Amino acid sequence: MAEKLWAPALQGLGPSSVVVDPACGAGDLLIPPLTRLLAERPDSVPRSIRGIDVERDFVRAARTRLALLSGRSTGEFSAIVTGDFLEDDISGTLALATHVVMNPPFSMVPSPPGSEWSSGAVSAAAVFVDKALESMASGARLLAILPDVLRSGARYGRWRRSVRRRSNLVRLEDLGQFDELTDVHVFALELVREENPSWNALSLEEARVSDASRVGDFFDVRVGAVVPHRHAEVGPSLRFITARGLSSLPADPPYRRFPGRADRGPFVAVRRTSRPGERNRAKATLVDRDEDMAVENHLIVLKQRDPAAFGYGDLLDVLRSGSTTEFLDEVIRCRHLTVGAVRDVPWQ
Numbered sequence: 001m002a003e004k005l006w007a008p009a010l011q012g013l014g015p016s017s018v019v020v021d022p023a024c025g026a027g028d029l030l031i032p033p034l035t036r037l038l039a040e041r042p043d044s045v046p047r048s049i050r051g052i053d054v055e056r057d058f059v060r061a062a063r064t065r066l067a068l069l070s071g072r073s074t075g076e077f078s079a080i081v082t083g084d085f086l087e088d089d090i091s092g093t094l095a096l097a098t099h100v101v102m103n104p105p106f107s108m109v110p111s112p113p114g115s116e117w118s119s120g121a122v123s124a125a126a127v128f129v130d131k132a133l134e135s136m137a138s139g140a141r142l143l144a145i146l147p148d149v150l151r152s153g154a155r156y157g158r159w160r161r162s163v164r165r166r167s168n169l170v171r172l173e174d175l176g177q178f179d180e181l182t183d184v185h186v187f188a189l190e191l192v193r194e195e196n197p198s199w200n201a202l203s204l205e206e207a208r209v210s211d212a213s214r215v216g217d218f219f220d221v222r223v224g225a226v227v228p229h230r231h232a233e234v235g236p237s238l239r240f241i242t243a244r245g246l247s248s249l250p251a252d253p254p255y256r257r258f259p260g261r262a263d264r265g266p267f268v269a270v271r272r273t274s275r276p277g278e279r280n281r282a283k284a285t286l287v288d289r290d291e292d293m294a295v296e297n298h299l300i301v302l303k304q305r306d307p308a309a310f311g312y313g314d315l316l317d318v319l320r321s322g323s324t325t326e327f328l329d330e331v332i333r334c335r336h337l338t339v340g341a342v343r344d345v346p347w348q
Helices: 002-006 028-040 056-070 091-096 124-135 148-152 154-164 244-248 312-319 322-331 339-343
Strands: 019-021 049-053 080-082 099-102 108-110 121-123 141-147 167-179 182-193 219-223 237-241 255-257 267-271 284-287 292-295 299-304
Touching: 002 028, 002 141, 002 182, 019 028, 019 091, 028 049, 028 056, 028 099, 049 056, 056 080, 091 124, 099 124, 108 124, 121 124, 121 154, 124 141, 124 148, 124 154, 124 182, 141 148, 141 167, 148 154, 148 182, 219 339, 237 244, 267 312, 284 312, 299 312, 299 339
Parallel strands: 019 049, 019 099, 049 080, 099 141, 237 292
Antiparallel strands: 108 121, 141 182, 167 182, 219 299, 237 255, 267 284, 267 299
């Protein structure tokens, strides 16, 4: 994966290049540029390779690996240091970089104070990219391996717009599942820091608008209103539609009390949990009951807008088609379908 990330960019490395990895781990993403720079200028490489990591053992491992590869001592790689990129001020280091490379943590962290694109807990990967772009010099290049939720998740739309305002897109490439133990789909992103960028879309989800008809042209699409472990069971007693319970329909669903928005049947429910590569990404079921129901938030509800246009049978045919699965595999490779992705499914 490190080689795939670097392959198109290695030719751009030269005598004045400085490569910085703010989450360097054991140095995997620093090995390809080091190999390239050794061939270009073997006498002055170590200070051109810089890295930061919170784990002291990883820093020692990275120095040792780079030293063995280059035939130098570990002491010559003193620019690989222990530190916390999100907490420490390393803007001076990033300002010197011609290339910033990263495979940042995917865990959730508090959003930065005063953030313009989010609040609450957000992916650390988004914060890493945001902070890097703040300090990088104009013309510097960012190469990153990132979780697909940043590319296609509805929650990160404002983050994508923030990235677009400060950079130009060079490359966006699907890399598949991170590895056998990390069940997250990732993509390679290559950007150039620019003050006045002219952008094509960072997300295929944002680039797919066309004149073709979409599911959202004929059906209202929204997430079920009930968050089971957050909403108290008060209010009117309603049939309760859950993702797990869809397989038992048309048997009578259980009841629960819920004071919020109810969805009246008939409607189509689509399970939000959906893995790339599955035979059918949009697993859809017709809920054909003429009554108000409480619907779990693990489901997406599609309600007919104009009965004279298309019926629920037409909708089920579209959602269950191979072309819809291909479309969703392209636009959203994270584990949950979004309202936007389902709304934009081509009507064909």
